[in-house]
Amino acid sequence: MLFDFGSFIQELRENPEKKEIVEKYEKFYGPISGGIKEQVWFAKYLIQFKATKFLVPNELEKDFDRSLLQQLVL
Numbered sequence: 001m002l003f004d005f006g007s008f009i010q011e012l013r014e015n016p017e018k019k020e021i022v023e024k025y026e027k028f029y030g031p032i033s034g035g036i037k038e039q040v041w042f043a044k045y046l047i048q049f050k051a052t053k054f055l056v057p058n059e060l061e062k063d064f065d066r067s068l069l070q071q072l073v074l
Contacts, residue, residue, distance in 0.1 A: 001066055005036035036068065049074040 009032050012018045026032060029040065036042055051067035 002062070003036070003068065006037075042071075046071045 009022060012022045022032065032039070049071045051070040055068065056066065
């Protein structure tokens with residue numbers, strides 16, 4: 001399953017123990033809207049890391065976004 005950034009943020013907002021994380025981020029950096037690739041930190045920083053193409057079995061190709069994973073890890 002591909003990562004759904006919008007759902008992840010919504011879950012954080014609805015969780016009483018974690019909603020403060022989103023609130024603090026939005027207070028200092030602005031509202032979180034759009035997909036993960038539309039976020040300022042992605043567009044200015046993570047985009048600099050180019051993903052390497054790997055051979056992946058067809059049945060596993062759509063399990064998750066391998067390019068995004070590489071950019072987050074590098």
